Amino acid sequence: MAGKRKNTDVYTPKFTLKEAKKQWVLLVIGAAFTIYGLIFYYAPLVGWIMAFQNYKPKKGFLHSSFVGLEKFKFLFSDDAFIKVIRNTLAMGVLNLVTTFIMAILFAILLNEIKSNLIKKPIQTISYLPHFLSWIIVTGILHDALSSSGIINEILMNLKLIDTPINFFANTAYFWPIVAFANCWKETGWNAIIYLAAITAIDPCLYEAASIDGAGRFSKIWFITLPSIKPTIMILLLMNIGNVLNAGFEVQYLLGNGLIKSVSDTIDIYVLTWGVGNMDYSLGTAAGIFKSVVSIVLIFGANALAKRAGEERLF
Secondary structure (H helix, E strand, O other): OOOOOOOOOOOOOOOOHHHHHHOHHHHHHHHHHHHHHHHHHHHHHHHHHHHHEEOOOOOHHHHOEEOOOHHHHHHHHOHHHHHHHHHHHHHHHHHHHHHHHHHHHHHHHHHOOOOHHHHHHHHHHHHHHHHOOHHHHHHHHHHHHOOOOHHHHHHHHOOOOOOOOOHHHOHHHHHHHHHHHHHHHHHHHHHHHHHHHHHOOOHHHHHHHHHOOOOHHHHHHHHHHHHOHHHHHHHHHHHHOOOOOOOOHHHHHHOOHHHHHHHOOHHHHHHHHHHHOOOHHHHHHHHHHHHHHHHHHHHHHHHHHHHOOOOOOO
């Protein structure tokens, strides 16, 4: 019986000293980024031990008393922490849906503009908010939505309201305001990768569709969207892991005592307990919970994508 034939068609590159000398610049750059990651991303994980201690700065890691899961038990018995989980998830999902969908729609609509004289300025203007700090963005929002702001003036001039609305005193308005702020700030920037994916589509597909009598909407639905579907899936999986990163600056800057019940997030909770109340152990425990949930979401979403036969991260 003939033995198994080996596959000799697959080329396996060999790392040799000669190759290393040729690629020394890339190796140095790669080593620099590896060292940076180890120092700033992995070394700080040693601090997670604080979540299992009654950490005291004067005593340090070695002499602080070990309390096991007591800090985690306190977290999940604290009504305030349950509320911030709800707030973080709600704002994270709202941000994901609005920014994700709007970026795709904006990229498609921008691609439909044929004149570069119009297209290029719109692209440039749409990117600008991304480079603004949240201090500036929240300042603009606060002025626009204040009792004497432009939004209240427009609504009153249109006779839609009789008295100005205090947007920052009503809990019903806060989550939509945060979603709008994120959408306005990031839509143009997030659309860049979708525009790049759209430009890679073979123009012959659109020409063939035109010959068959397809209109613009049909081309978008049957050519553009299916062609950028892999990009959409990969970015969706990555963004799902960031659901609990609902934000800190916008909630902290726009929040106040009247809407605290809906404005506080896990990051603000960590700041309040870890820095404000000097309970570093509790703040670390809350941060670990956030990280673990994010990892679970990424792996879960990736497994669902794999089962459905879609593009996945790994």
